[in-house]
Amino acid sequence: MSTFAIQTLNAISPVGLQRLDRDVFDIGTDIAEPRALLLRSADLHSVEIPDSVYAVARAGAGTNNIPVDRLAARGIPVFNTPGANANAVKELVIAGMLLAARNLYHAADYTRDLVAGRALSGKDLDKQVEAGKKQFAGFELPGRTLGVVGLGAIGVLVANAAQSLGLKVLGYDPAITVERAWQLSPQVEQVTSVEELFSRSDMVTPHVPLVEGTRGLVDAHRISLMPEGGVILNFARGGVVDEAAVLEALDSGHLHAYVNDFPTEAGAIHPKVIALPHLGASTGEAEDNCAVMAVDQLSDFLLHGNIRNSVNFPEVVMARTPGTTRLGIFNQNRPTMIGQITGVLGEAGLNVAEFTNRSRGEYAYTLVDVEGEVMDDLKQSILAIDGVVRARKL
Structure with a gap:
């Protein structure tokens, strides 16, 4: 059997790589004529991809770092791993909801700064903490409404988890698959428009890819439809949210908080923003799951020509x-x-x-x-x- 050379452009979990038979596959970072490219965050837009390449696989869901259309024109499928990191992202979304509802991020900053700045300890610290805690009084999740835009692998997990925490959950996805529909809790109400979802939700979390139709999905008009004191969460892609509109709504008091995984210069320093350093899939389990899924799809294509989870074929x-x-x-x-x-x-x-x-x-x-x-x-x-x-x- 002929050998396929696979070039890795990022560190890939060994849990995935060990699934490749080394009698059939060569794996390395420096391969002159690879048959496939395996990557995570490497940007291929300015890279000359050799004619020897049959396929590109990303151990992750998004493919913004890959020239998908150019590769399609050359007959090169691009694989991704939808759902492999879904639990990791779901947990971060739930954490973001709690951070925003209970003002935990800024409360922790307050306590740390209090001790560091005043060298307080013991009873003095207790008094200062008690005196300052009122400014961080928050709200509980049960009885609130969460709107989930996009009911794919992540959106369904988020909706189900939120519903189990006592929230009323609204979902919107006109293209929901039969598989996801079966997985969705029957208690989740599916609405017929994004506008209806925003107007009825205290918190909104989009879970959609960044494409032309979703860029700026969370905009000034839709934010204005939300009840006062709302929360926007963004663990999808930065461009899905019009951040300028969000910051304006935070300044006016219409929004209570913005929690996101895509920090910007303006957002990271805003007092009502919790900006995380793109932690969505940053767990060992998620990296292993993505690597396994990407490797399995890649090897099945190279050996048998089968295509699963391609974004362009x-x-x-x-x-x-x-x-x-x-x-x-x-x-x-x-x-x-x-x-x-x-x-x-x-x-x-x-x-x-x-x-x-x-x-x-x-x-x-x-x-x-x-x-x-x-x-x-x-x-x-x-x-x-x-x-x-x-x-x-x-």
């Missing part, structure tokens, strides 16, 4: 047919493509044992198991079809 999974040769073909999503591909196979005297084709946007992917001897020139014949981007013999 459709999901295509097909069991291998014994005694056949597998071909993986990336092509533009056009009419007659399937007929042209099977026509080339027929002209080569190859019988199709199994065939599957799926499309996603501008592109499609085909897996086909053929019976008969596959000659070396078959790949060139397939690539000669107008619209075929890439072809592999597995």
Whole structure:
């Protein structure tokens, strides 16, 4: 069996890497012609990705650091790991709710500064603490309403956990999957618009990717719909929230707090902002889970051509047919493509044992198991079809 070289561009959990058979896969940081790239936060937008690369896998959910569309045009699937860090993010969101509700972050700062600045101890400290604690009086979560925008892997976990803590939970996701719908607590009320969710929520937490349609989703208008004293939490992506609008609402007193994982110069120093240093997936368990998921998807593609959790190509999974040769073909999503591909196979005297084709946007992917001897020139014949981007013999 041929060896696949995988280049790692960031430190990847060994729990994931050890799942790769070293007789089949070479793994390293300095590989001249890698078959795949495995990364976390490395920015590929200004990097020249060699033609040898078949796939890119990110051990994480977001892919803003990867030129997804450019790679799609070259027939290179980009894999991510949705849900692998969901529990870690869920826990941080719940922690953020408690930090905001009980003013814990600023109360802790107050106590530390009090001791450091006045060298207090014993009864003196007790008196000063008692005298100052009233300014940090907060509120309890039961009876409040949390609005969750986006009911994917993280959003569902957040909604269910919040509901178990006694909050009323509203959810909005017009594209919720059947799988997530089954996982969602029946006590979570699904609303029909983002505006309705904001108008009825004391706290709002978005869990959506940063795309053109979600940029600035939390804006001045929607914030104005919230009851006075509301809280915005952002553990999705920085651009999902219009921070200038949030800061203005904090200054006016309309919002009580803003808790986020994406610090900015203006936000980090605001007295009503709790800005964390992008801790969402920063647990050992989450890093292990992401690495395992990314490695498994990458190896399944390299060895068998199967695509799971790609952000730029459709999901295509097909069991291998014994005694056949597998071909993986990336092509533009056009009419007659399937007929042209099977026509080339027929002209080569190859019988199709199994065939599957799926499309996603501008592109499609085909897996086909053929019976008969596959000659070396078959790949060139397939690539000669107008619209075929890439072809592999597995």
